[in-house]
Amino acid sequence: MRCYFIQGLEHAIAGTSLYVVRRDDDLEEVKESAMQDMKSVTSRIDRSGEGVCVQASSLGSLEALLDFLKSLEPSIPVSGIGIGPVHKKDVIKASVMLEKKKEYANILAFGVEVTPEVRELADKLGVKIFKEDTIYCFSKEFKAYIQNLKEERKREAAGEAIFPCVLEIIPECIFNKKAPIVLGVDVLEGILKVKLYSKAFCFVSTISSMHTLVSYWSRISSFHEQS
Numbered sequence: 112m113r114c115y116f117i118q119g120l121e122h123a124i125a126g127t128s129l130y131v132v133r134r135d136d137d138l139e140e141v142k143e144s145a146m147q148d149m150k151s152v153t154s155r156i157d158r159s160g161e162g163v164c165v166q167a168s169s170l171g172s173l174e175a176l177l178d179f180l181k182s183l184e185p186s187i188p189v190s191g192i193g194i195g196p197v198h199k200k201d202v203i204k205a206s207v208m209l210e211k212k213k214e215y216a217n218i219l220a221f222g223v224e225v226t227p228e229v230r231e232l233a234d235k236l237g238v239k240i241f242k243e244d245t246i247y248c249f250s251k252e253f254k255a256y257i258q259n260l261k262e263e264r265k266r267e268a269a270g271e272a273i274f275p276c277v278l279e280i281i282p283e284c285i286f287n288k289k290a291p292i293v294l295g296v297d298v299l300e301g302i303l304k305v306k307l308y309s310k311a312f313c314f315v316s317t318i319s320s321m322h323t324l325v326s327y328w329s330r331i332s333s334f335h336e337q338s
Contacts, residue, residue: 155177155181155189156191156192157188157190160211161188161190161211161212161215162187162190162208163180163187163188163189163190163205163215163217163219164191164192164193164201164204164205165177165189165191165193165218166194166196166197166218166223167192167193167194167223168194168195168223169194169222170194173192173194173221175221175246176219176246177189179246179249179250183254183257187215190208195223196223196224196225196226197224197225198229199228201218201229202218202229202232202236202240203232203236205218205233206236206237206238209237209238214260216237217239217241218233218238218239218240218241219249220240220241220243221243221244221246222244223242225240225242241256276298276300276302276303276304277298278296279297279299280295280296281294281295284296291319304318305320305321
Protein backbone atom coordinates (compact mmCIF):
# COMPACT_ATOMS: atom_id res chain seq x y z
CA MET A 112 0.00 0.00 0.00
CA ARG A 113 1.29 3.41 -0.93
CA CYS A 114 0.31 6.61 0.87
CA TYR A 115 0.64 9.98 -0.82
CA PHE A 116 0.63 13.19 1.16
CA ILE A 117 -0.86 15.99 -0.90
CA GLN A 118 0.17 19.49 0.04
CA GLY A 119 -2.72 21.84 0.88
CA LEU A 120 -5.28 19.04 1.29
CA GLU A 121 -6.59 20.70 4.46
CA HIS A 122 -8.13 23.40 2.25
CA ALA A 123 -10.17 20.90 0.23
CA ILE A 124 -13.96 21.35 0.53
CA ALA A 125 -16.05 18.29 1.36
CA GLY A 126 -18.53 17.46 -1.37
CA THR A 127 -16.69 19.11 -4.24
CA SER A 128 -15.51 17.20 -7.31
CA LEU A 129 -12.06 15.63 -7.49
CA TYR A 130 -10.09 16.25 -10.69
CA VAL A 131 -7.00 14.41 -11.92
CA VAL A 132 -4.64 16.54 -13.99
CA ARG A 133 -2.76 14.67 -16.70
CA ARG A 134 0.21 15.84 -18.72
CA ASP A 135 -1.85 16.93 -21.71
CA ASP A 136 -4.48 18.76 -19.62
CA ASP A 137 -4.66 22.52 -19.33
CA LEU A 138 -4.20 23.22 -15.62
CA GLU A 139 -6.07 26.53 -15.73
CA GLU A 140 -9.08 24.93 -17.39
CA VAL A 141 -9.14 22.21 -14.75
CA LYS A 142 -8.96 24.86 -12.01
CA GLU A 143 -11.86 26.70 -13.61
CA SER A 144 -13.92 23.50 -13.74
CA ALA A 145 -13.09 22.71 -10.12
CA MET A 146 -14.35 26.14 -9.02
CA GLN A 147 -17.73 25.81 -10.76
CA ASP A 148 -19.22 23.90 -7.82
CA MET A 149 -18.42 26.71 -5.39
CA LYS A 150 -19.41 29.45 -7.83
CA SER A 151 -22.90 27.96 -8.15
CA VAL A 152 -23.27 28.24 -4.37
CA THR A 153 -21.64 31.64 -3.81
CA SER A 154 -23.87 33.13 -6.51
CA ARG A 155 -26.82 32.64 -4.13
CA ILE A 156 -25.44 35.11 -1.59
CA ASP A 157 -27.61 38.22 -1.46
CA ARG A 158 -25.73 41.19 -2.87
CA SER A 159 -27.41 43.60 -0.46
CA GLY A 160 -25.45 42.01 2.39
CA GLU A 161 -28.64 41.21 4.29
CA GLY A 162 -29.61 37.67 5.25
CA VAL A 163 -28.90 34.73 7.51
CA CYS A 164 -25.58 32.88 7.72
CA VAL A 165 -25.44 29.24 6.65
CA GLN A 166 -22.89 26.66 7.78
CA ALA A 167 -22.90 23.04 6.53
CA SER A 168 -20.75 19.91 6.68
CA SER A 169 -20.39 19.51 2.90
CA LEU A 170 -21.19 21.22 -0.36
CA GLY A 171 -24.21 18.96 -0.92
CA SER A 172 -25.62 19.79 2.52
CA LEU A 173 -25.03 23.47 1.88
CA GLU A 174 -26.93 23.35 -1.41
CA ALA A 175 -29.82 21.48 0.24
CA LEU A 176 -30.10 24.11 2.98
CA LEU A 177 -29.96 26.96 0.46
CA ASP A 178 -32.73 25.30 -1.55
CA PHE A 179 -34.84 25.03 1.61
CA LEU A 180 -34.45 28.74 2.42
CA LYS A 181 -35.33 29.65 -1.15
CA SER A 182 -38.49 27.51 -1.02
CA LEU A 183 -39.94 29.44 1.95
CA GLU A 184 -42.65 32.08 1.43
CA PRO A 185 -41.19 34.63 1.42
CA SER A 186 -37.73 33.24 0.68
CA ILE A 187 -34.97 33.91 3.23
CA PRO A 188 -31.89 35.73 1.87
CA VAL A 189 -28.39 34.51 2.73
CA SER A 190 -25.54 36.89 3.57
CA GLY A 191 -22.81 34.34 4.20
CA ILE A 192 -21.97 30.67 3.72
CA GLY A 193 -19.34 28.30 5.06
CA ILE A 194 -18.39 24.64 5.26
CA GLY A 195 -17.23 23.16 8.51
CA PRO A 196 -17.83 23.89 12.22
CA VAL A 197 -19.19 27.23 13.42
CA HIS A 198 -16.44 29.52 14.71
CA LYS A 199 -16.56 32.69 16.80
CA LYS A 200 -15.80 34.77 13.70
CA ASP A 201 -19.01 33.40 12.13
CA VAL A 202 -21.02 34.58 15.14
CA ILE A 203 -19.45 38.04 14.97
CA LYS A 204 -20.29 38.23 11.27
CA ALA A 205 -23.90 37.22 11.91
CA SER A 206 -24.21 39.82 14.69
CA VAL A 207 -23.89 42.60 12.08
CA MET A 208 -27.51 41.86 11.14
CA LEU A 209 -28.65 43.06 14.58
CA GLU A 210 -28.17 46.63 13.36
CA LYS A 211 -29.71 45.99 9.92
CA LYS A 212 -32.44 43.36 10.26
CA LYS A 213 -32.64 41.67 13.63
CA GLU A 214 -34.62 38.71 12.25
CA TYR A 215 -31.63 37.75 10.08
CA ALA A 216 -29.13 37.63 12.96
CA ASN A 217 -29.15 33.83 12.77
CA ILE A 218 -26.76 31.02 11.94
CA LEU A 219 -28.17 27.83 10.42
CA ALA A 220 -25.72 25.05 11.28
CA PHE A 221 -26.46 21.90 9.26
CA GLY A 222 -24.67 18.81 10.56
CA VAL A 223 -21.70 20.74 11.97
CA GLU A 224 -20.24 21.24 15.43
CA VAL A 225 -21.16 24.20 17.62
CA THR A 226 -18.95 24.38 20.70
CA PRO A 227 -20.16 25.71 24.09
CA GLU A 228 -17.80 28.68 23.67
CA VAL A 229 -19.44 29.60 20.37
CA ARG A 230 -22.91 29.20 21.92
CA GLU A 231 -21.90 31.45 24.81
CA LEU A 232 -20.69 34.19 22.46
CA ALA A 233 -23.86 33.91 20.36
CA ASP A 234 -26.06 34.30 23.45
CA LYS A 235 -24.00 37.28 24.58
CA LEU A 236 -24.28 39.06 21.23
CA GLY A 237 -27.93 38.13 20.60
CA VAL A 238 -27.33 35.77 17.67
CA LYS A 239 -29.61 32.73 17.41
CA ILE A 240 -28.05 29.45 16.25
CA PHE A 241 -30.21 26.73 14.70
CA LYS A 242 -28.36 23.40 14.78
CA GLU A 243 -29.95 20.36 13.13
CA ASP A 244 -28.87 17.24 11.26
CA THR A 245 -31.83 16.96 8.85
CA ILE A 246 -33.66 19.40 6.58
CA TYR A 247 -36.97 18.22 8.09
CA CYS A 248 -35.91 19.37 11.57
CA PHE A 249 -34.65 22.65 10.15
CA SER A 250 -37.95 23.16 8.36
CA LYS A 251 -39.99 22.56 11.50
CA GLU A 252 -37.89 24.70 13.85
CA PHE A 253 -37.15 27.59 11.49
CA LYS A 254 -40.76 27.90 10.26
CA ALA A 255 -41.90 28.03 13.90
CA TYR A 256 -39.33 30.80 14.53
CA ILE A 257 -40.59 32.81 11.53
CA GLN A 258 -44.22 32.40 12.66
CA ASN A 259 -43.43 33.52 16.21
CA LEU A 260 -41.57 36.51 14.77
CA LYS A 261 -44.62 37.49 12.70
CA GLU A 262 -46.91 37.23 15.73
CA GLU A 263 -44.51 39.33 17.80
CA ARG A 264 -44.45 42.04 15.12
CA LYS A 265 -48.24 42.05 14.98
CA ARG A 266 -48.41 42.60 18.73
CA GLU A 267 -45.82 45.40 18.57
CA ALA A 268 -47.63 47.14 15.71
CA ALA A 269 -51.14 46.66 17.10
CA GLY A 270 -51.13 50.08 18.76
CA GLU A 271 -49.87 51.83 15.63
CA ALA A 272 -51.74 49.92 12.95
CA ILE A 273 -54.26 51.92 10.93
CA PHE A 274 -57.40 49.93 10.20
CA PRO A 275 -59.54 51.09 7.26
CA CYS A 276 -62.98 52.40 8.13
CA VAL A 277 -65.63 54.11 5.99
CA LEU A 278 -67.88 56.64 7.75
CA GLU A 279 -70.84 58.75 6.68
CA ILE A 280 -71.46 62.03 8.48
CA ILE A 281 -75.00 62.55 9.78
CA PRO A 282 -75.77 66.16 8.69
CA GLU A 283 -78.17 66.94 11.55
CA CYS A 284 -75.62 65.70 14.11
CA ILE A 285 -72.74 68.13 13.48
CA PHE A 286 -72.26 69.67 16.92
CA ASN A 287 -68.91 71.42 16.50
CA LYS A 288 -67.06 72.24 13.25
CA LYS A 289 -63.93 73.57 14.97
CA ALA A 290 -61.37 71.74 17.07
CA PRO A 291 -62.36 69.54 18.66
CA ILE A 292 -64.72 68.45 15.89
CA VAL A 293 -67.79 66.76 17.34
CA LEU A 294 -70.21 65.04 15.01
CA GLY A 295 -72.34 61.97 14.54
CA VAL A 296 -71.47 59.33 11.96
CA ASP A 297 -72.70 56.02 10.59
CA VAL A 298 -70.07 53.29 10.24
CA LEU A 299 -70.49 51.89 6.72
CA GLU A 300 -67.45 49.58 6.59
CA GLY A 301 -64.73 48.43 8.95
CA ILE A 302 -64.39 49.07 12.68
CA LEU A 303 -64.16 52.54 14.23
CA LYS A 304 -61.51 52.82 16.93
CA VAL A 305 -60.04 55.54 19.12
CA LYS A 306 -56.81 57.05 17.66
CA LEU A 307 -57.88 55.99 14.18
CA TYR A 308 -57.08 58.54 11.48
CA SER A 309 -60.13 60.36 10.21
CA LYS A 310 -60.77 62.86 7.43
CA ALA A 311 -63.56 65.36 7.94
CA PHE A 312 -64.08 68.77 6.35
CA CYS A 313 -60.89 68.18 4.30
CA PHE A 314 -58.76 68.00 7.46
CA VAL A 315 -56.98 64.87 8.67
CA SER A 316 -56.90 64.22 12.40
CA THR A 317 -57.21 61.39 14.93
CA ILE A 318 -60.25 60.25 16.86
CA SER A 319 -59.71 61.12 20.53
CA SER A 320 -62.95 59.63 21.90
CA MET A 321 -66.30 58.30 20.79
CA HIS A 322 -69.71 57.50 22.22
CA THR A 323 -72.87 55.99 20.91
CA LEU A 324 -75.15 58.73 19.62
CA VAL A 325 -77.88 57.79 22.12
CA SER A 326 -75.57 58.19 25.12
CA TYR A 327 -74.20 61.45 23.71
CA TRP A 328 -77.72 62.87 23.26
CA SER A 329 -78.57 61.90 26.84
CA ARG A 330 -75.47 63.75 28.10
CA ILE A 331 -76.38 66.86 26.06
CA SER A 332 -79.96 66.77 27.35
CA SER A 333 -78.74 66.37 30.91
CA PHE A 334 -76.38 69.35 30.47
CA HIS A 335 -79.22 71.58 29.15
CA GLU A 336 -81.53 70.54 32.00
CA GLN A 337 -78.90 71.45 34.60
CA SER A 338 -78.22 74.81 32.99
